[in-house]
Amino acid sequence: MHPIEQLRYVARASGADAGLLVEEAASALGVFAHDPPGLVTACRRLLTRQPTVGPLWWMSAKLAMTAEPRRAARAIIDEIVEDPTARHLSREIPDGATIVVIGWPAITVASLPRRGDVDVLVLDVEGQANAVVRRLDRADIDAESVDPAHVAGAIEEADLVIIEAGAMGNLSVLTDVGNLPAIAVARLSNTPVWFVAGVGRHLPEQYFTEIVDRIADVDLPAFVSPYEVISLTLADRIVTPKGISLVGELGSSDCPFAPELLSRLQ
Numbered sequence: 597m598h599p600i601e602q603l604r605y606v607a608r609a610s611g612a613d614a615g616l617l618v619e620e621a622a623s624a625l626g627v628f629a630h631d632p633p634g635l636v637t638a639c640r641r642l643l644t645r646q647p648t649v650g651p652l653w654w655m656s657a658k659l660a661m662t663a664e665p666r667r668a669a670r671a672i673i674d675e676i677v678e679d680p681t682a683r684h685l686s687r688e689i690p691d692g693a694t695i696v697v698i699g700w701p702a703i704t705v706a707s708l709p710r711r712g713d714v715d716v717l718v719l720d721v722e723g724q725a726n727a728v729v730r731r732l733d734r735a736d737i738d739a740e741s742v743d744p745a746h747v748a749g750a751i752e753e754a755d756l757v758i759i760e761a762g763a764m765g766n767l768s769v770l771t772d773v774g775n776l777p778a779i780a781v782a783r784l785s786n787t788p789v790w791f792v793a794g795v796g797r798h799l800p801e802q803y804f805t806e807i808v809d810r811i812a813d814v815d816l817p818a819f820v821s822p823y824e825v826i827s828l829t830l831a832d833r834i835v836t837p838k839g840i841s842l843v844g845e846l847g848s849s850d851c852p853f854a855p856e857l858l859s860r861l862q
Contacts, residue, residue: 600627603638606652607645613702614762615676618651618796622659622669622676629665636660636856644860647810648770648823650763651676651796653803653857660854681794682707685758685835689714693755696742696782698774700724701760703794709735717742717750721774744774748781757782759826761793765804766849768825769793770811776824783830790840791831798836798846800853810860 602624606617621642628635639656646652655672662668686707689695693714697704699721705728708716716732716739718725725741732739742750751757757778761769769791782789799807811823828834828843836846 600624603642607642609646614649614651614796615679615702615794617646617649618655618676619673621652622655622672625659626666626669635665636854640857640859643857647807648762650761650770650799650807651794653763653799653807654796654851656857657800657803657852657854660857661852675795679703679795679837681792681835681837683710684837684839685790685792686710688833688835688840690755694753696750696754696757696778696787697728698759698778699772700728701758701792703792704758704760705731708732708737712736714738716740717754719744719747719750719774719778721772744777747778748785751778751781751785751787754787757787757789759789759791759831761791761797762823763804763807764791764793764798764828765801766828766846767801768804768808768827770804770807771824771826773822773824776826779826779830788832789830790833790835791828792835795837796851798849799851800849802853802855802858803851806858 602620606621609617625638628638642652643656658668658672659665682703689711691713695714696717698719716737718728718739719742729739729741759771759775761771763770779789808825831843833840834846
């Protein structure tokens, strides 16, 4: 596929894995290696079309801040492919735990085949649960789809609730819809909640604020939004590429800040 067509694919993709989008975009953006203004414009166009994919902001910032985009693109792809977050999560899940996940959390699902001793309750969001259950069944993981109406019962049975972030700032995370009710029930049930934020998800606060601004639509009621912004204070632990930590031990983002990416293209 021609690099420009690859970028159009990434811009139009809906529901695709964030890591795959970054791999495709980083590979294609090499065509702008000798055109820094064109590179920034292409990144801004991607972010206009895919504002909620945290790793695309991370990738764009790294490319915008380097004098060697092709080398940086290869390093970005390597980081995405080798993301250790799933390994950290798999190692830290308590032995024999029953865990609740919501929708299709890609990093979490990837971590579970390493753990044959866990049971998984998948709260269904937009019809994704059955596909997740089939995926886990193929890996010999006991998993069951749960109707969202039974969120309280599922979490009462669970030892841990795992919430996956599409993007994370210093104070909040952005998740797909359906996670906040699970967290609320978990807080009432004293069930631990872990947030998971893979490579490229922890962003400078300026980028995270921009993402939240871009998805806000004052003309629509909140109950139709496909996203939720959730305070980090609601998590007991956070799992990142660096390992597992308390919220107060998270540290700063390793994503550079390129202010030119904040400009929007129509």
